[in-house]
Amino acid sequence: MGTISMLKSAGTYPTYVLFILMLVYLVNQMDRYVLAVSSKPMAKDIHFGDRICELTNGSKSAACNATDEASCVSSFIHVSNNSNDTMACDWAYSGTGIEYEVLAGPVFIVMFTLVGVTLSPLADRKKTNRRSWLGIAVAMWSLMNVLASFSTAYWQLVLTRLGLGVFEAICTPFAVSLINDYFDKNLQGTALGVYNWGIYIGFSMAFALKLLIKSVGWRWTFRVSGFPGILLSAVMFLTVKEPTRRSLSLSPEPSMDSSDELVPKKRVSKWSRLKSMVRELMRFEIILVALTSGVRSAGGYVLAYSVNQYFSEHDVNVAFYMSWVPLVGGVLGAAIGGFASDRLSKKYGLQGRLMLLVGSQLLAVPFAFGVVYLPNPVMAFISLLITFVFGEAYLGVAIAIVTTVVSSRARTFAVAVFIFVISNIGGNATLLVPTMNAALPHGLQDTLTILYCSGYIIAALSFFITLMKLRQVQELHTPSSVLLDAALDADEEFEYPSSPVDDGDDRSATSPLILNQRRSTSNTRLMPRQASLTQVDDRDMAECQSWSQAIAVNWRRSSVESRQQAAAHSAPTTYGDEMKTYRSTDDVQRAPKTIHHEDDDEDFDDAFQPSIRNNTDDD
Structure with a gap:
């Protein structure tokens, strides 16, 4: 049921x-x-x-126990039934x-x-x-x-x-x-x-x-x-x-x-x-x-x-x-x-x-x-x-x-x-x-x-x-992840201990993850020092879900606020050899596909558990 x-x-x-x-x-x-x-x-x-030795009807019999074809086909037994049939042994597949x-x-x-x-x-x-x-x-x-x-x-x-x-x-x-x-x-x-x-x-x-x-x-x-x-x-x-x-x-x-x-x-x-x-x-x-x-x-x-x-x-x-x-x-x-x-x-x-x-x-x-x-x-x-x-x-x-x-x-x-x-x-x-x-x-x-x-x-x-x-693995990550969630809720600066997992990047094994989650600072990013999020997601995220959720929440808050602030001040943004200026929030929304925009934020949230959106509703 x-x-x-x-x-x-x-x-x-x-x-x-x-x-x-x-x-x-x-x-x-x-x-x-x-x-x-x-x-x-x-x-x-x-x-x-x-191939095995068996009766011609496919059933086994003690009389048909030969291990080679010549001995098997020369064996005959009498079966007592209504028709008094005589059946032979067969060297069959x-x-x-x-x-x-x-x-x-x-x-x-x-x-x-x-x-x-x-x-x-x-x-x-x-x-x-x-x-x-x-x-x-x-x-x-x-x-x-x-x-x-x-x-x-x-x-x-x-x-x-x-x-x-x-x-x-x-x-x-x-x-x-x-x-x-x-x-x-x-x-x-x-x-x-x-x-x-x-x-x-x-x-x-x-x-x-x-x-x-x-x-x-x-x-x-x-x-x-x-x-x-x-x-x-x-x-x-x-x-x-x-x-x-x-x-x-x-x-x-x-x-x-x-x-x-x-x-x-x-x-x-x-x-x-x-x-x-x-x-x-x-x-x-x-x-x-x-x-x-x-x-x-x-x-x-x-x-x-x-x-x-x-x-x-x-x-x-x-x-x-x-x-x-x-x-x-x-x-x-x-x-x-x-x-x-x-x-x-x-x-x-x-x-x-x-x-x-x-x-x-x-x-x-x-x-x-x-x-x-x-x-x-x-x-x-x-x-x-x-x-x-x-x-x-x-x-x-x-x-x-x-x-x-x-x-x-x-x-x-x-x-x-x-x-x-x-x-x-x-x-x-x-x-x-x-x-x-x-x-x-x-x-x-x-x-x-x-x-x-x-x-x-x-x-x-x-x-x-x-x-x-x-x-x-989860117990190894849990104490820090609990403190991380507490830091986000309290809007305070928090130093995350170094990850014990070797991600194969250039980051030092002892470099800390600094979280500076102050809502007054619009462009604060929650990222490992000298590393992108993708350098830590594959091995760490499933074992430390609260870490990944906190990163997602902070990334979404900061990226939205950064774009809005840039649009309000007509701040130019440089991508390689190109220079583009977006003068309003609407311009940002109409940005080319090569620019990460608001719809991608929602796709990003979908990659995490639904609780992420609940954490950001009050913002």
Whole structure:
């Protein structure tokens, strides 16, 4: 109910768009995992992967235990049934092995991650229509699955799988960018949690399609998975609008100079912009959260592509349980996790989201071991359900953390890099499965223990380290930031201690930040000595929000007053070799685009939390 009420507060149309994006992600995951449920009949038809000795009807028997083709085909057993049939053992393709793992992992992941990182900066450009890109992408990756159904050779499956990776790479970076513009920062966790429902519903629907294979075959299963995406593409073009862009990050957007005068906006090269975005991503919390999510993703990939094989020795309908367990558990986990993280974020900030990640992963640990070690398959699937509820809250919350601590210009790029990391760690982990199965004493059970169960323990520890590190940094800044806010309120001179962070500029590590906030002095600027604001924003701002807010407030007050004073006295302002004179406030408002004017002040305020404007209302 909490999730529903929070979505209602966002409005009907944004909620509708979120629902459409969730369906897009659903189709994305269904088309990706349909390979896992149809690999065996596909391998038998196209001939790839490992081969095993089994009955001609595809079931296992103790009599069919040969390890080579000659011994297998010479084995016959008598099956007692109404027709007294005699069945032979068959040396058949099992749908497993290195060729299958390559198809499931690297063939898809390589294109998926490279294209995602390459195209993601386009989503941050104002001229890019993200709705159109996403609509085309969903139609094209669905078409790849339809084309795969006509494959008659292994290389054709590889090509269509590559195409699937190319177009699915567009999905999450562009969808998250749309969500960030449709929903307020305080609803990010909830909205991303709902969006991630698509993972679990799509994954479950892929296993539900397995029920069609016996009746219509694997080829029609691929076609059925592809058609909905083509229809959904048309719905997107007809009903989804491109939203107005806004900033939701903690880092300020505009670039300013340390001069007291108005400064022209400089053209920034693409290379400089890329270096700036990469520098934003070099934050410890982003690196640790991405690597940890990759470890968790590895466990999910390994389980998804091994669950049929693991439970094949038990008399249990895997498709039945996997068609609803991930759906129910994953949706509940994502919804509860997103809602709870938003509530904790309001009270504790970024630390609140990390607290949730630590707690959820710890709670999932015993149930993850239950999936692998409970002797009763039914109890194992019930344990998997609970594991999903606790453990799958991590993804939406992790993305919310990443999009919060970077500026809007790097938001989509950050999401793409995040997906690049978790997909390469997670997707390529499936390559370890055949080797580990052969090397470990208990085969696949030991492999799942290491790659799946242990992932929750590692994730909990890593998220806890991130939380402690973030708390240490914030405590280091808090005393000074509190004094800074007090100085602004009291209109008194205040000396800010030097920043312990090396910003890579020429500023001395011991040089102080002098705040002289006197309303009687109109041109006072709150800036670090011999440094511009952009030299301290990327690394310091998220940890010391009050510092950034105070800088924003003082900069806005002083710049407005300076322009008004300059206009009133017809004061000339020099920009390089040019001299321009503005004789009134109206002239300032009509200044060329190279001159920073009043509208930019409002854009600058939007880069910070709404409380900034409240702080300046009385001025």
